[in-house]
Amino acid sequence: MDIGTATHSFFNDPHCGDQYRWWENKDSVTLCMVDGLGHGIEAEKAAKAAICCVSRNLCEPLPRIFEKYDREISHTRGVAMSIVIVDKRNSVLTHAGIGNVSVAIRGRKKINLSSDWGIVGGGYRKLNTNTADLDAGDLVLMWTDGISERLDVSGYDNFPYIGTQELADLILRDHAKETDDATILIYKG
Numbered sequence: 213m214d215i216g217t218a219t220h221s222f223f224n225d226p227h228c229g230d231q232y233r234w235w236e237n238k239d240s241v242t243l244c245m246v247d248g249l250g251h252g253i254e255a256e257k258a259a260k261a262a263i264c265c266v267s268r269n270l271c272e273p274l275p276r277i278f279e280k281y282d283r284e285i286s287h288t289r290g291v292a293m294s295i296v297i298v299d300k301r302n303s304v305l306t307h308a309g310i311g312n313v314s315v316a317i318r319g320r321k322k323i324n325l326s327s328d329w330g331i332v333g334g335g336y337r338k339l340n341t342n343t344a345d346l347d348a349g350d351l352v353l354m355w356t357d358g359i360s361e362r363l364d365v366s367g368y369d370n371f372p373y374i375g376t377q378e379l380a381d382l383i384l385r386d387h388a389k390e391t392d393d394a395t396i397l398i399y400k401g
């Protein structure tokens with residue numbers, strides 16, 4: 213599997229409120245990006261609790277997973293979270309998100325997938341699920357708000373050809389804000 217990640221914590225704090233993980237089986241890949249509110253140790257605790265919740269509920273449909281988390285991590289300060297499930301057989305991606313973790317597909321097409329308003333662990337009103345086709349070689353990018361929502365990777369002329377890790381490192385170097393934890397994950401389909 214081809215995934216690149218880059219992360220930088222606010223003030224080089226050893227604790228980072230941005231956490232991510234992925235899981236793969238023969239049919240699908242699940243990608244998860246979480247931003248614990250604020251930064252530092254409490255944000256990290258909230259984000260790690262969310263990742264832990266996801267890993268225990270991978271078989272559940274996305275809306276159910278978010279409902280469970282919302283209850284299970286209500287003792288924490290809460291998180292923004294996006295989950296992407298790539299169906300490898302049908303080349304389709306499903307996404308759901310609460311709060312400002314951005315998700316985009318870049319390749320032959322350019323799609324930004326929108327998240328719903330709220331805080332996981334602090335309540336939200338509705339959760340939409342998005343689906344999109346994924347062509348071979350398409351990139352799926354997920355990033356926290358320590359990098360601008362309007363991140364434009366077309367500035368990297370050769371972005372379809374350089375490695376996902378190299379691209380993640382370049383984006384973090386060029387676009388990370390100094391005022392928050394910043395993380396990007398890039399999956400190549």
Ligand SMILES: [Mn+2]
Binds near residue numbers: 250357
């Ligand atoms: Mn943040």
